[in-house]
Amino acid sequence: MIDVHYWPTPNGWKVTIMLEECELAYKLIPVDIGAGDQFKPEFLRLSPNNRMPAIVDHEPIGGGEPLALFESGAILEYLADKTGRLLPAAGAARYKVLQWVHWQMANLGPMMGNANHFKNYAKNLVEDHAQLEYGARRFLGEVDRLCGV
Numbered sequence: 104m105i106d107v108h109y110w111p112t113p114n115g116w117k118v119t120i121m122l123e124e125c126e127l128a129y130k131l132i133p134v135d136i137g138a139g140d141q142f143k144p145e146f147l148r149l150s151p152n153n154r155m156p157a158i159v160d161h162e163p164i165g166g167g168e169p170l171a172l173f174e175s176g177a178i179l180e181y182l183a184d185k186t187g188r189l190l191p192a193a194g195a196a197r198y199k200v201l202q203w204v205h206w207q208m209a210n211l212g213p214m215m216g217n218a219n220h221f222k223n224y225a226k227n228l229v230e231d232h233a234q235l236e237y238g239a240r241r242f243l244g245e246v247d248r249l250c251g252v
Contacts, residue, residue, distance in 0.1 A: 125186040176208040
């Protein structure tokens with residue numbers, strides 16, 4: 104059984120879609136990001152970057168203690184390796200798939216998240232210069248936060 108610490112966002116959906124495709128048993132554990140659940144100590148032990156999803160596999164590859172993982176790309180790769188599905192085991196084909204996974208994780212996903220943020224939460228950028236300052240503070244704050252992880 105895999106515990107999935109989840110909220111319905113694109114990163115959460117990626118992992119649950121992969122679990123379904125791999126036909127793995129899992130249990131959803133809500134992480135209400137609107138309520139700040141991602142900052143609770145019990146979640147930070149699983150995901151020190153305070154982002155979801157995170158998983159705990161109680162039957163990890165190779166056996167042993169339960170394995171906790173965070174970052175959706177790492178989780179996707181782990182689930183593919185665990186089941187032998189959706190990712191070639193070796194060779195050029197594996198790296199061709201991984202390059203697109205990494206591209207999505209590093210490029211498309213973050214840019215879409217930022218676009219969504221400004222479209223839905225900072226709607227007055229052009230008309231309200233305080234909103235421009237807000238945007239700058241938000242992204243500089245994120246860089247500072249990431250440097251501390």
